Amino acid sequence: MEITTSDLGLVARVAQLSKSYGSGATEVTALRDVSIGIRKGEFTAIMGPSGSGKSTLMHIMAGLDTPTSGRVWIGNTDISGLGDTELTMIRRRRVGFVFQAFNLVPTLDIEGNILLPFELDGRRPSPQERAWIDELVDSLGLRDRLRHRPHELSGGQQQRVAIARALGSRPELVFADEPTGNLDSRTGREVLSLLASATRSAGQSIAMVTHDPVAASYADRILFLADGAVVEDRGRSSAAEISSFMLEMEQAV
Ligand SMILES: Nc1ncnc2c1ncn2[C@@H]1O[C@H](COP(=O)(O)OP(=O)(O)OP(=O)(O)O)[C@@H](O)[C@H]1O
Numbered sequence: 001m002e003i004t005t006s007d008l009g010l011v012a013r014v015a016q017l018s019k020s021y022g023s024g025a026t027e028v029t030a031l032r033d034v035s036i037g038i039r040k041g042e043f044t045a046i047m048g049p050s051g052s053g054k055s056t057l058m059h060i061m062a063g064l065d066t067p068t069s070g071r072v073w074i075g076n077t078d079i080s081g082l083g084d085t086e087l088t089m090i091r092r093r094r095v096g097f098v099f100q101a102f103n104l105v106p107t108l109d110i111e112g113n114i115l116l117p118f119e120l121d122g123r124r125p126s127p128q129e130r131a132w133i134d135e136l137v138d139s140l141g142l143r144d145r146l147r148h149r150p151h152e153l154s155g156g157q158q159q160r161v162a163i164a165r166a167l168g169s170r171p172e173l174v175f176a177d178e179p180t181g182n183l184d185s186r187t188g189r190e191v192l193s194l195l196a197s198a199t200r201s202a203g204q205s206i207a208m209v210t211h212d213p214v215a216a217s218y219a220d221r222i223l224f225l226a227d228g229a230v231v232e233d234r235g236r237s238s239a240a241e242i243s244s245f246m247l248e249m250e251q252a253v
Pocket residue numbers: 021022028029030048049050051052053054055056057
């Protein structure tokens with residue numbers, strides 16, 4: 001009998017994953033033979049120099065890009081062989097996203113954007129989900145912006161809407177690409193605390209790409225990529241420890 005992803009305490013995993021773009025002289029290898037799992041209820045930071053493969057890894061784990069070789073599971077489902085319709089369904093039900101380009105719908109107001117995952121799933125939030133969304137709206141300072149359109153908000157506010165939308169339906173797994181990149185440091189810290197508490201109180205798993213050692217210090221686990229491979233997998237660390245490891249890595253290149 002095959003051991004499943006959940007038997008391993010994981011919500012997603014990749015095995016012997018490789019990804020190349022282009023071919024011949026222009027071929028770029030973005031990932032080489034990566035095998036990792038995202039643990040249930042953990043806040044994982046993915047770090048590494050520019051071009052090391054962080055976004056590619058996140059996109060493939062989220063089913064937004066396909067691997068050149070290797071296997072990918074979301075929950076116990078091997079998504080490597082799924083068609084578009086099945087993949088969309090799995091993403092919609094189980095995964096949330098916070099991207100740098102916020103992907104908000106310009107014609108919907110902020111509340112409509114936050115509730116979009118429910119709309120797409122053809123249902124309304126339960127009373128418990130409503131209470132959680134209210135908590136998110138308040139802690140992200142969006143209460144007086146619910147009737148506004150995205151273009152009426154600052155970049156940082158739009159980022160917070162994207163975060164509320166990603167966490168609102170409490171998906172098992174949330175992927176975040178530099179979620180604090182556009183925020184001032186106070187709001188950034190609030191968002192990171194919110195992400196960390198979503199893993200503790202709601203048992204959600206979060207995988208966050210970041211360049212910022214302070215942001216990564218909120219994570220339970222930090223994966224470092226270099227040249228398409230995982231070169232370090234460490235537990236909770238201080239911003240100073242993370243910075244000094246990043247420096248060592250740069251000097252080793
Ligand atoms: N669509 C694409 N076509 C060709 N090459 C690509 C494509 N996407 C990524 N790459 C290449 O794959 C490598 C890994 O890119 P990726 O975006 O995953 O890195 P990253 O670690 O997220 O970088 P950054 O920190 O700068 O965002 C890079 O060399 C990049 O140029």
